[in-house]
Amino acid sequence: MNKICIIGVGLIGGSFALGLKKAGKVHNIIGYSRSENNLKMAVELGVIDSYSTDIGQALSGVDMVLIATPVNSFQSVLEMIKPHIDENVIISDVGSTKGSVIAMAKAVFGIMPSRFIPAHPIAGKEKSGVEAADATLFKGKRVILTPTENTDTQALITVSDLWESIGARVEVLDDKIHDDLLAMTSHLPHMLAFSLMDYLINSDASALNYAAGGFKDFSRIASSDASMWRDICINNADEIVKHIEGFQRNLSQISDLIKGAQAQEIESLFVNAKTARDNWLNE
């Protein structure tokens, strides 16, 4: 591939660029963002080859554009790039929710562009920003692609190859299935961690003085970026609410077992939970 434009050169966009440069898959990676300082740093760090704060310049002659900005900015980013790309340019993203990204693309382009490949790399770091960019961030990590009925197969293969070239395990899923699975394994746990912290603050903040190591690990995801998680809630609301309600039914059953002092049922539930997690870890 000759030229890729990365819009939003942070941890994810920067790590993608750095990985591709290390893998020698792309001749020229140009960055675009609103912050020129960030772009300058990205060039100094060798994450991108060059940058422009003019979207027309940034996109001239590109084979592909990767949108790596917060999900809530997608629609305005798509509006911005639309006049500067033709139907041969591959568009992809790294958003945590996929149904909403497809909806925004349809809203902007009228139909889902056949060369728009929605993607979600399931990887991250506690640190953010281009300074934290890491060519190996996606090594062994899953990247979910959610093509639509009119997706161009060649574009799908091209994007898949790029991710695999930097060590990712690419998987293709329906966008609704992706959003459902991620609501269960990522969005729901984040809601539980945020909610527990909120509950403790509002009940008795001094209780935190008695919290230990288990609490520290459990609550770590409550230290995630608030605006990013706000956007995920807005963009995957139905699935998140569905799984919060499903979880609440499960938790109520546990509460009832405790009320009823049903020791055996409680223990077998805990054993099954522990076994499932231990098996998952050993996979």
Place this chain on the structure above:
Amino acid sequence: MNKICIIGVGLIGGSFALGLKKAGKVHNIIGYSRSENNLKMAVELGVIDSYSTDIGQALSGVDMVLIATPVNSFQSVLEMIKPHIDENVIISDVGSTKGSVIAMAKAVFGIMPSRFIPAHPIAGKEKSGVEAADATLFKGKRVILTPTENTDTQALITVSDLWESIGARVEVLDDKIHDDLLAMTSHLPHMLAFSLMDYLINSDASALNYAAGGFKDFSRIASSDASMWRDICINNADEIVKHIEGFQRNLSQISDLIKGAQAQEIESLFVNAKTARDNWLNE
């Protein structure tokens, strides 16, 4: 102190013994448990000086007995030691719940013995057993003592000094307050982690294939010992149920904010949660 008997020489009992020996606070530490192999290993590891599987021998001439067996065994352990100790012997424990321990002591002795000092060291490891015993396990960790109205002050000070000699930060609390605080910061998070795993298994176990690092940390406490947590649920049922219900109300509010797409309220809740956790970490 001349002689201490540790009943149940596992991670906690063993680490207490090892710490006291390193600190040179006790001349003779004898272990008692049902498993002679475990006791032999404890002697080989230098955790205890000697052992007996005869409770009368184990307790002869002791100044103090520490009960470090699972909470559900307390009543039978107290029945077992009762004939072999006089009112000068200090009794203490390391149970995760304190109200139930006091209730069991009252049931066995008629009244709460004045030299029974209920204690809960808030420390642990993922590993268990005497092999994992560590003289520094309690260094800088909180140990909560929950004396009752008729506690002997000298006995309280003696037990406090022992814990402080191995680096623990001793704090005195009412047993009901202890059980309430621990239900919030330890028991509730464990219920949430067990419940999330149970919910995922029952909804779609394959979802775990898409779980990442955040989920791993969040769910770590779901790999805790199931029988120990069964006992905690039985022994602190009222407080745990109370906080599960309080948490459910908080989570429902978050669910409503998401349903209502109340982005600003969602973000400020997440910001407050993140801030509270980050401040707690930096304390």
